[in-house]
Amino acid sequence: MAQLEPPICLEIEDLGVILDDRPVLRAVGFQLRRGEIVSIIGPNGAGKTTLFNVLAGRIRPQRGRIRYWGEDIRGWAPHRICRAGLARTFQIARPFAEMSVLENVLIGLWFGKSPTEAVLEPRRQALELLELVGLTHKAETSAGALTLSEQRRLEVARALSTRPQLLLLDEIAAGLSPQAVNQAVELILALRERGLTLLVIDHFLNLTAKVSDRLVALDQGEIIAAGSPSRVIQNPEVIAAYLGERESRGDEAIEP
Amino acid sequence: MSSGTRSIDLLPSAGVLLLLLGWPPVAAPADIYLRVFGLACFYGALALAWNLVALTGLLSLGHAAFFGMGAYGAALADHYWQLPPFAAIGIGAVLGAAYGGLWMATFRRLRGAAFALATLASVEIPKVIIDNWDAFTFGSLGVVGISRLPTLDLGGRVLDFGTSLTAQYYLLLLFLVVVGGFHFAALHSRWGWAIRAVREDETAAAALGVNVPAVRAQALLLSALLTALGGGLYAHLMGLIEPPLVFSLHLSALPLVLTIFGGRYRAFGPVLGALVLYPADQLLFHRWLPSGHALLYGLVIVIALLFCPRGIAAWLSWNRRSAWKSKTSG
Ligand SMILES: Nc1ncnc2c1ncn2[C@@H]1O[C@H](COP(=O)(O)OP(=O)(O)O)[C@@H](O)[C@H]1O
Ligand SMILES: [Mg+2]
Helix, strand or coil, rough: CCCCCCHHHHHHEEEEEECCEEEEEEEEEEEEEEECEEEEEEECCCCHHHHHHHHHHCCCEEEEEECCCCECCCCCCCCCHHHHHHHEEECCCCCCCCCEEEHHHHHHHHHHCCCCCCCCCHHHHHHHHHHCCCCCCCCCCHHHHHCCHHHHHHHHHHHHHHHEEEEEEEEECCCCCHHHHHHHHHHHHHHHHCCEEEEEEECCCCCCCCCCCEEEECCCCCEEEEEHHHHHHCCCCHHHHHHHHHHCCCCCCCCC | CCCCHHHHHHHHHHHHHHHHHHHHHHHHHCHHHHHHHHHHHHHHHHHHHHHHHHHHCCCCCCHHHHHHHHHHHHEEEEEEEEHHHHHHHHHHHHHHHHHHHHHHHHHHCCCCCHHHHHHHHHHHHHHHHHHHHHHHHCCCHHEEECCCCEEEEEEEEECCCCCCCCHHHHHHHHHHHHHHCCCCCCCCHHHHHHHHHHHHCCCHHHHCCCCCCHHHHHHHHHHHHHHHHHHHHHHHHCEEEEEHHHHCHHHHHHHHHHHHHCCCCCHHHHHHHHHHHHHHHHHHHHHHHCHHEEEHHHHHHHHHHHHCCCHHHHHHCCCCHHHHHHHHHH
16 A cells, blocks of 8 residues: 555445435445545436435434444434534525524534534624624524525535534535625635545536536436546436436426 | 623612512502512512523423422311421422422423423422322312411511501512522523523534533522422412312413513512512503403513513623624624
8 A cells, every 4th residue: 555545434335215105315435634625416316415414413323333433323402413413404505594694603603513512602603603604794693584595505504513524515616696606616625625525415517527526326216427527427327317407397407 | 601791680679679569668658569469479479480480491381280289288287287387398399399390300301392391381280299198188069278378576676467457568579589599690600601501592502511411400400499388388378279270371481471570680680570460460451451460461572572682681781782783793
């Protein structure tokens, strides 16, 4: 061995999820090493968000194993997983609408680790996170009044406020302008520089090529391809899956 | 944090409260005022206790269950074991909290209307059992001859809780202050932020590290315990209880009315509701329409929800202008 590889951060094996008597994830397995950026792609309904819900403890898988830094976290409650350093954003943003933007971030700072742990200068830390996602000027606005793309940035700031080691981002660049997509790319690369490991859902493939080390393509709950971005994107099965989506939706694959 | 605006908001509320509370003993120590304002404090405390659950985003219509369990626990402990009144009240409080634990286990997944209906129905279970278990609870006859509260000698100042209306007034005021302390913490502390996050979006709260089941459990158990404590106090103050009296819908609904009228999200909201509405009902409304409580409270709820959904405490807040602005511009 010429080089020592970074340790495995997340290892998923043979994951199976059934919702409403329908298999939504089947035999899904892959792993992430520390500092990697892996993107999950696939057509709508492939099971990408469900995978995040399972990893974050919101949905209990019927079978399989999830190891985070070697520890089996299957069946852990969401808050416990968060406190262990695994944070996620929600594809459909869930701001605390009646709190200010700053207060939204403070919640993560206070509760994201042990609830008794002292938080040094929470307000300053919260403002730094808002600066990172470009929401400083909205700090005192009530979160319910944010635009959709601002709400998504708040999702990222809030997830970061829990001081994670592994961050799951669910379609944070969907429907953004090219300029805003570039900002998202820079943010992701900056987070990696800080030592984070990232798992990114990227249905529209607008982040993938620029940031991912590897891709995992899901279709109907199964992994149909995995590996380097260029190889996976050109994989005929992946192309067929995306084309199939387009046909079934009458060529209207672009969401708002 | 908006603690700046909050502390300003405390001043006028506290001022109004002191005015109302200081009034009876100082200005008009007539029995009727002591009675009415003592009970206003009592119902204010029950409203504060009820609101602990409401602050987590769940509306209970069944707090009479805790009240009744507390009253019967205390009354029966007094009757069978001749425990000192305050010990008997403690037993009642624990019994009420245990029933809260049962709610927690069985209603864990219920939200919104389903939770409210389940709590409403859950009052009937202990009520029917107590109503029919004649040998132990005396059934519909109720428990009579419950011991009076003791007399306390505080270094020369004698407080006869058993017979003196003034002493009883101060006891109920103390009850209000104690429950108010917990209620204040449920709004203005780190725990309070967890409660607020749970109320606004429990899924997001859990994803940010808030232990949602624990926060809900703490609020519900504390609420049940304090409400049952009220039930035990009531039993010993009145000297007799019967099932329809302490397991009444009125007791479940009153805290809701007082809280919504006073202000759900303010430390003093529920108290303000109690100190305004209860005396208004007893001293003014009662004269014209002796059995019209339900009508008055029903009207109050409708009017409050239509015109002042955040309660009258919101009027007293300094920042109401900015709140109004952000609402209209948003
Ligand atoms: N809570 C749920 N109950 C039942 N079915 C669900 C649930 N969540 C997702 N699904 C189904 O699982 C499939 C995958 O959904 P999702 O993971 O959201 O896909 P993606 O994020 O890849 O678009 C869809 O067919 C969806 O209808
Ligand atoms: Mg999705």
